[in-house]
Amino acid sequence: MKSFAPILLALTFLSCAGDPPVSVQPAGKIIAYVHWGDQPIAGRRIQLVETGQSLYTDSAGRVEFITGPGTFVVRAYGINRGGPAYISVDFEAVVLGGDTAFVDIVDCLPCL
Numbered sequence: 001m002k003s004f005a006p007i008l009l010a011l012t013f014l015s016c017a018g019d020p021p022v023s024v025q026p027a028g029k030i031i032a033y034v035h036w037g038d039q040p041i042a043g044r045r046i047q048l049v050e051t052g053q054s055l056y057t058d059s060a061g062r063v064e065f066i067t068g069p070g071t072f073v074v075r076a077y078g079i080n081r082g083g084p085a086y087i088s089v090d091f092e093a094v095v096l097g098g099d100t101a102f103v104d105i106v107d108c109l110p111c112l
Contacts, residue, residue, distance in 0.1 A: 026098035030065040030073055032057075032091075033102065035107040044107065049073040049090075069097040080111040 030048065031095040034041045040061025046063045047054040048074050055063040065072075074091045081089065 006010040024093040026071055028071060028095035028098055029068055029100040030074060030093045031100060031102050032063050032065075032097060032105055033034050034061045034076065034105045034107050036078070036107050039109070041107050041109075044079065044105075046105075047077070047088075049075050063078070067095050069095050072097075072101075074103045074104050078107075079105060080108040081106075082111045083106050 008093045012027045013083045026110070030110065032046045032052045034044045034046070040059070042057050042059045042061060044061075045054055046057060048067070050070075051065075052066075053065060055065070057063050065074075072093045074089065074093050075088045079086070079089045089105070091103045091105065093103050095101045
């Protein structure tokens with residue numbers, strides 16, 4: 001039994017060596033939905049400003065960005081809001097680790 005004590009002590013010290021484990025934040029998502037009423041709108045360019053990534057809405061009016069946690073600016077192009085036309089409209093999305101942030105973008109089709 002006495003011969004096991006030094007071996008266990010050595011193994012204990014060896015197991016403590018090395019870099020500490022790195023905490024990895026789970027990926028989150030931002031889903032932007034472009035619509036007028038209950039009609040989804042395809043083909044609108046949506047950009048995640050912080051990464052520069054741009055996607056176009058699909059036939060369901062949606063785009064999906066995979067992100068880490070943080071606060072992001074979602075920029076929508078070609079959106080009609082009534083009144084003078086803007087080149088783009090910005091929305092804020094807050095993503096917590098592993099969560100999904102939804103951005104609702106209303107595009108006024110009769111405002112053309």
